[in-house]
Amino acid sequence: MKPFTFKIGGEAGFGIMSSGSSFSKLAIRSGYYIFDYAEYPSIIRGGHNVMQVTVGDEPVSAQYQNTNLLVALNQETLDLHFKELTVGSGLIYDAEKCVLPKISKGINVFAIPMNRMGKEIGNSFLLRNTVALGAAVALLGGEIQILKDLLTEEFSKRHPELVENNHRVAQAGYDYVLEHYADKIKNTLKRKTNVAAQAVVTANDALALGAIAAGLQFAAIYPMTPISNILHILAPLQEKYGFIYKQPEDEISAINMAIGASFAGARAMVATAGGGFCLMAEGYGLAGMTETPLVIVEGMRGGPATGLPTWTEQGDLRFVLHAHQGEFPRIVLAAGDVNEAFNLIMQAFNLADKYQTPVVVMVDKNLCESHQSVPPFDYANYEIDRGKFTVKKQLDYARYALSTDGVSLRSVPGVGNEVIANSDEHNAMGYSSEEAKNRVKQMEKRMQKLRTCAQKDMPEPKIIGPKNADLTILSWGSNKGAILESMKSFANVNFLHLTWMNPFPVKAVKNILEKARRVLNIECGYSAQLAGLIKQHTGYEISNHLLKYDGRPFYPEEITAKIKKVLTAKK
Amino acid sequence: MQTLNDLKTPNVCTWCPGCGNFGIWTAFKQAAVFEDWNNTNTVIVAGIGCHGHINNFIKLSSFEGLHGRPIPVASGIKMANHKLNVFVFTGDGDCLAEGGNHLIHASRRNQDITVILHDNAIYGLTTGQTSPRSSHGYKSKSTPLGNIDQPLNPLALAIAAGATFVARVYSGDLPRLTEMLVKANKHKGFAVVQVLQPCVTFNKEYSHIFFQENIYQLDEKHNIKDKRAAFAKTLEWGIKQIPVGVFYEASEPTCEEQTLQIKDKTLVEMPIKKRDIDELLKFYQ
Numbered sequence: 001m002k003p004f005t006f007k008i009g010g011e012a013g014f015g016i017m018s019s020g021s022s023f024s025k026l027a028i029r030s031g032y033y034i035f036d037y038a039e040y041p042s043i044i045r046g047g048h049n050v051m052q053v054t055v056g057d058e059p060v061s062a063q064y065q066n067t068n069l070l071v072a073l074n075q076e077t078l079d080l081h082f083k084e085l086t087v088g089s090g091l092i093y094d095a096e097k098c099v100l101p102k103i104s105k106g107i108n109v110f111a112i113p114m115n116r117m118g119k120e121i122g123n124s125f126l127l128r129n130t131v132a133l134g135a136a137v138a139l140l141g142g143e144i145q146i147l148k149d150l151l152t153e154e155f156s157k158r159h160p161e162l163v164e165n166n167h168r169v170a171q172a173g174y175d176y177v178l179e180h181y182a183d184k185i186k187n188t189l190k191r192k193t194n195v196a197a198q199a200v201v202t203a204n205d206a207l208a209l210g211a212i213a214a215g216l217q218f219a220a221i222y223p224m225t226p227i228s229n230i231l232h233i234l235a236p237l238q239e240k241y242g243f244i245y246k247q248p249e250d251e252i253s254a255i256n257m258a259i260g261a262s263f264a265g266a267r268a269m270v271a272t273a274g275g276g277f278c279l280m281a282e283g284y285g286l287a288g289m290t291e292t293p294l295v296i297v298e299g300m301r302g303g304p305a306t307g308l309p310t311w312t313e314q315g316d317l318r319f320v321l322h323a324h325q326g327e328f329p330r331i332v333l334a335a336g337d338v339n340e341a342f343n344l345i346m347q348a349f350n351l352a353d354k355y356q357t358p359v360v361v362m363v364d365k366n367l368c369e370s371h372q373s374v375p376p377f378d379y380a381n382y383e384i385d386r387g388k389f390t391v392k393k394q395l396d397y398a399r400y401a402l403s404t405d406g407v408s409l410r411s412v413p414g415v416g417n418e419v420i421a422n423s424d425e426h427n428a429m430g431y432s433s434e435e436a437k438n439r440v441k442q443m444e445k446r447m448q449k450l451r452t453c454a455q456k457d458m459p460e461p462k463i464i465g466p467k468n469a470d471l472t473i474l475s476w477g478s479n480k481g482a483i484l485e486s487m488k489s490f491a492n493v494n495f496l497h498l499t500w501m502n503p504f505p506v507k508a509v510k511n512i513l514e515k516a517r518r519v520l521n522i523e524c525g526y527s528a529q530l531a532g533l534i535k536q537h538t539g540y541e542i543s544n545h546l547l548k549y550d551g552r553p554f555y556p557e558e559i560t561a562k563i564k565k566v567l568t569a570k571k
Numbered sequence: 572m573q574t575l576n577d578l579k580t581p582n583v584c585t586w587c588p589g590c591g592n593f594g595i596w597t598a599f600k601q602a603a604v605f606e607d608w609n610n611t612n613t614v615i616v617a618g619i620g621c622h623g624h625i626n627n628f629i630k631l632s633s634f635e636g637l638h639g640r641p642i643p644v645a646s647g648i649k650m651a652n653h654k655l656n657v658f659v660f661t662g663d664g665d666c667l668a669e670g671g672n673h674l675i676h677a678s679r680r681n682q683d684i685t686v687i688l689h690d691n692a693i694y695g696l697t698t699g700q701t702s703p704r705s706s707h708g709y710k711s712k713s714t715p716l717g718n719i720d721q722p723l724n725p726l727a728l729a730i731a732a733g734a735t736f737v738a739r740v741y742s743g744d745l746p747r748l749t750e751m752l753v754k755a756n757k758h759k760g761f762a763v764v765q766v767l768q769p770c771v772t773f774n775k776e777y778s779h780i781f782f783q784e785n786i787y788q789l790d791e792k793h794n795i796k797d798k799r800a801a802f803a804k805t806l807e808w809g810i811k812q813i814p815v816g817v818f819y820e821a822s823e824p825t826c827e828e829q830t831l832q833i834k835d836k837t838l839v840e841m842p843i844k845k846r847d848i849d850e851l852l853k854f855y856q
Contacts, residue, residue: 028856199855209851215843218651237851239832242841244650249676253643256636260616260647263634264655265839268647286637376852384845412839413614413632413648414655420626421634423619431582431627432635 009050010073019129020051031192036371037063042309061481065555122169134173142189203341203367208233210345218261218268220254226365227271227299251276255283265412271297281323288328290421293352300364311551312365314524329450332502334362336480354387366553367478398428406448454503465494472516485556510538520544582627591768594742598749613656616645618665622689639669653827659686667703678732682826691770699773727805735760737819742768789816
């Protein structure tokens with residue numbers, strides 16, 4: 001089947017997100033793959049919320065522009081989204097509450113009195129979303145029992161009194177369709193047997209779970225969209241798994257606390273959005289100068305300033321690569337999907353320990369908050385590597401002793417060694433020193449770590465798709481998903497997806513781009529920062545760009561249109 | 572048992588002759604010898620300012636951080652290894668201007684940390700600008716027409732924010748300063764010790780003589796458990812009217828005591844290992 005997109009919209013407070021999540025899990029348990037995506041404003045009540053879930057027989061990696069079944073819980077959803085409906089798609093709305101706009105031919109309209117049914121059968125208008133879910137299950141040929149199980153799981157712990165009413169309204173919505181629209185029922189969610197286990201996760205989930213698996217001991221995170229869910233996951237698990245999550249007074253404190261904890265020997269992380277990272281800029285270089293391992297998650301959203309708090313963008317690449325005065329080694333990685341987020345954060349903890357320097361894992365809002373179905377994460381081969389590290393008393397210990405790979409033996413306070421971390425330039429012991437020769441040696445020692453890392457740990461970037469292609473797409477971050485979806489329509493397009501931003505795989509990228517027939521750079525940002533980075537490193541100038549900075553992620557439809565344009569244009 | 576000599580580093584001290592920092596340095600080392608604060612049990616954290624060089628002059632594990640940020644670094648160290656004695660050396664610019672927010676919130680956290688506030692009411696290292704502690708009307712390079720802002724009251728602030736040990740000492744009174752540092756360290760909770768010190772080079776108002784003539788010792792008539800009385804004492808400042816001693820002490824649960832996952836062992840004592848998250852993954856299926 002072609003990817004099928006279900007979308008539900010209404011006012012904030014209507015339970016849009018929970019309905020969307022239930023639909024995602026419903027699809028998974030019926031044996032399908034999903035990708036879901038939510039849009040919401042930076043307010044708690046009253047704004048327009050939508051969540052869309054794309055379902056497929058095969059893995060799905062992006063949100064689509066077109067909608068196949070739209071549930072409009074209010075007039076605004078109808079007005080804003082009915083144009084996304086294509087021929088053969090369906091619309092569920094409440095004819096007693098909303099006025100139908102002029103709908104084009106070939107769209108199936110299902111008028112279901114969701115508000116009245118919620119009130120009469122479930123004793124509350126608020127159950128309208130559950131009526132809708134029941135109706136959607138029926139229209140898509142799904143099993144109502146799976147939905148009821150999900151509702152039980154959702155409500156039994158916190159509001160057990162609501163389980164029964166939710167079951168009744170879900171069944172009522174289901175029955176309403178059987179009674180009135182039996183001829184329109186499809187097999188989209190028909191339950192499959194023998195399906196492999198799938199987890200429905202966001203990059204925030206992946207980052208939090210990956211950090212826990214990698215032995216996280218300390219996290220200080222100040223709430224900020226789009227990474228707040230990382231702390232929501234970590235905070236309740238800290239006692240059970242034996243780590244500390246601390247809410248700090250600001251991001252400056254967050255990064256300094258994490259540096260302190262790491263200095264004392266703990267595996268430590270912070271997570272923030274671009275705005276919070278502005279406050280962390282001074283701590284970022286402090287970790288570099290004091291050679292303190294630190295993992296930083298940087299979640300991009302629309303900037304500058306408060307910008308578009310709940311929307312996506314990739315405008316922070318250059319910022320993360322250059323933030324802070326002076327020069328220090330920083331390892332900057334960027335995830336393109338939930339698996340990469342999981343694997344990169346686990347690797348980030350090892351890299352931070354091995355190179356005793358900050359490691360940033362960049363993600364974007366679209367990745368942070370969109371769910372993707374993936375096989376449960378595989379971390380069987382992961383091994384914790386703390387690098388040159390000792391908790392034993394050393395003879396003549398010197399924290400910043402020179403070494404050929406740039407890494408010195410790290411120890412921690414409390415084990416008998418005099419362990420000095422110093423934000424001033426320092427000598428091998430760690431004492432402040434402004435002597436010229438020493439400065440040069442310590443600077444070179446620190447910067448050598450990047451070269452060592454590039455040699456030992458940086459993988460070659462891989463080309464996705466056919467080796468021989470008429471067009472090579474270049475991109476990073478969550479664009480990967482929409483690009484992969486779009487590539488399903490082309491046999492002559494391949495894709496260079498980059499995850500290592502610093503150190504940078506200069507030779508490999510140069511080689512690939514110079515051999516490519518045509519190159520198209522795709523980025524969610526105004527200035528094509530990745531293309532600039534590539535020009536800086538390789539001298540290669542990319543002339544085709546697809547750039548977007550309206551806060552919305554790329555849709556496969558947009559990429560497909562651009563590919564066609566580039567392929568037909570004269571070279 | 573260590574001696575003063577064991578705390579000696581190869582570095583030459585760079586403070587101006589007569590600087591109040593010498594008193595703090597000497598008293599701290601003396602206390603370290605008495606209490607056996609050494610590299611198996613103690614870490615010192617410093618900010619930036621003249622005080623911040625102190626890590627170069629005491630042979631103990633140390634973290635010299637950024638201007639204004641020693642307190643959150645100390646907070647992180649303490650959460651990771653609460654068995655360490657954690658001392659913060661900070662100045663009035665470091666702690667009350669750049670890092671004011673951290674003093675407030677660290678007071679709320681009530682971690683078992685001792686903050687030693689080097690208060691000379693001036694920016695020394697940047698060659699003499701008005702600080703949050705400079706008096707009203709004070710003339711300096713940054714306030715040539717006189718300071719139009721009021722000086723900050725760090726002890727009232729600390730008490731209001733939740734610090735559980737709040738004291739003031741004069742840097743020239745070595746026996747009392749030594750004793751106070753020991754007392755503050757023994758207190759279970761967030762301790763703030765304001766050390767009145769002259770800046771002999773840039774602050775001609777608060778000299779050794781000024782402090783010697785105008786401080787008085789708080790005696791047993793002052794009830795250190797009485798928060799209102801403590802607030803009242805923090806409001807006193809003037810000729811013959813500068814109280815020194817313990818203003819306030821309270822017994823409140825510390826951050827460490829309330830963090831159940833470190834009840835038996837410190838974070839860093841628990842072996843770091845790959846964790847099994849299969850059970851967590853089930854929640855997402």
